[in-house]
Amino acid sequence: MNSFGLILSLLSLCFVQLASSSSSKERKKDDEPNYYEMYEMMDLLRAETGKTAQGKKLENFYELVGVKTSASQDEISKAFRKLSMRYHPDKVKADGGDVTEELVKLVQYAGRLLKDETTRKQYDWLLNDAPAWHRQTFRYVGNIRKSGKVTLKQSIILFACLAVLLPLVGQWVGWATALYNYMTARKIVREMGDKEAKRLKKKLSASNEPGMLAMNNDDYWAIVVEQIGWPEVPRPWHIWLFRLPLFAVSSIATLIGSKNKKE
Numbered sequence: 001m002n003s004f005g006l007i008l009s010l011l012s013l014c015f016v017q018l019a020s021s022s023s024s025k026e027r028k029k030d031d032e033p034n035y036y037e038m039y040e041m042m043d044l045l046r047a048e049t050g051k052t053a054q055g056k057k058l059e060n061f062y063e064l065v066g067v068k069t070s071a072s073q074d075e076i077s078k079a080f081r082k083l084s085m086r087y088h089p090d091k092v093k094a095d096g097g098d099v100t101e102e103l104v105k106l107v108q109y110a111g112r113l114l115k116d117e118t119t120r121k122q123y124d125w126l127l128n129d130a131p132a133w134h135r136q137t138f139r140y141v142g143n144i145r146k147s148g149k150v151t152l153k154q155s156i157i158l159f160a161c162l163a164v165l166l167p168l169v170g171q172w173v174g175w176a177t178a179l180y181n182y183m184t185a186r187k188i189v190r191e192m193g194d195k196e197a198k199r200l201k202k203k204l205s206a207s208n209e210p211g212m213l214a215m216n217n218d219d220y221w222a223i224v225v226e227q228i229g230w231p232e233v234p235r236p237w238h239i240w241l242f243r244l245p246l247f248a249v250s251s252i253a254t255l256i257g258s259k260n261k262k263e
Contacts, residue, residue: 035138038126041109048102060127061110069124073117080111171234178231188222197223 042060049058062069067079087099087107113119126134189197200223204210213220 035122035126035134038113038123039135039139041106044102045106048100048106061106061113061123064106064110065114069127073115076114080107080115083107084111168234168236171236175231175234181225182228182231185222185225188219189226192219192222201227 045061045064046057046059049056049064058064060069062071065076065079065083067075071079084107087104089101089104113123192200196219200219204213204220204223207213210220210224214224215221
């Protein structure tokens with residue numbers, strides 16, 4: 001992953017964390033969909049139902065409960081009561097068959113999810129209308145949250161550090177590359193001799209397209225790079241993170257100055 005992709009991923013992580021980290025005291029629990037848990041349980045549903053004797057992977061919790069997506073709340077409640085009898089926690093050890101702790105957990109979650117109208121609407125949106133980026137982002141961030149337990153504060157600090165470090169590293173990598181090219185070009189020019197170097201320089205100065213010559217011939221390229229000279233040492237304050245505030249301040253100052261002149 002390149003630096004831009006990494007920063008973009010971390011930015012999305014901060015955004016999703018910020019959107020999902022509001023205090024439960026400020027908002028009702030039912031108003032805050034837990035999409036992390038929904039996606040996680042959907043993945044568990046596919047994995048666990050594929051292990052049963054029937055071997056059929058179920059794609060959603062309506063299929064698990066045994067009702068259509070258009071079923072009424074009464075129909076869902078009746079179907080869930082029958083299903084909960086079969087997948088009761090006491091039958092996990094007694095049955096010794098398809099009834100596992102994971103399936104019991106899925107059935108109980110399906111009941112909570114579909115019997116409540118608010119969470120059912122949220123789940124229906126996720127199934128039918130959620131864009132592809134929504135699933136990818138929440139799954140990606142959810143995996144980070146589970147494995148690394150990254151908090152919002154840690155995400156912001158990490159993003160801020162990378163926003164500074166990556167451009168600085170890019171500066172020095174670019175400078176090291178330019179320095180390597182310059183040293184290589186000097187070596188080529190020395191090996192060709194002064195007479196040949198002067199001849200190539202004259203051809204370059206007489207050409208209308210010296211850049212094309214340099215692109216298609218290593219000797220011309222070496223002459224051009226050698227003439228450019230030693231690459232300038234990177235300056236940290238030249239990266240966008242430092243230049244952007246300075247640009248904003250200078251733009252505001254210019255705007256104020258132009259207004260004063262008009263008055």
